[in-house]
Amino acid sequence: MSVIYSTAAKTARMNAVVSTIGTSGKLKLFSAADALLATFTLASTAGTVSGAVLTLSDANGGADGILSTTASAGGTATKASITTSADADVITGLTVGTSGSDLVLDNNVLASGQAITINSATITHA
DSSP states (O other), rough: OOOOOHHHHHHHHHHHHHHHHHHHOEEEEEEEEEEEEEEOOSSSOOOOEEEEEEEEESSSSSSSSEEEEEOOEEEEOEEEEEEEEOOOOOEEEEEEEEEEEEOOOOOOOHHHHHEEEEEEEEEOOO
């Protein structure tokens, strides 16, 4: 039998994640071989929580999606992590793809220097 958390416990845990990220947290995209492909700077408050869902906040003031950056290397983004501004891991193992993933991109095959925009990003507590 799997563990089941109450909605209140899930909300509290996700709010703790936002607090742990702190200001100027980062979202990092990686290839399957753990090559860092891109780093996004999160909004000063990383996101908002509703129930068991953390929705990342707009760091771009309504322009260019909620997060934008340029790829630092080429490759296929398959996973992501969220860290503090000091690069301490807060969430790892996020999936990345063009659908059905924790983080959905229009195109997850990146070229070095390519502009990358994330229009929405949500993380759901298990």
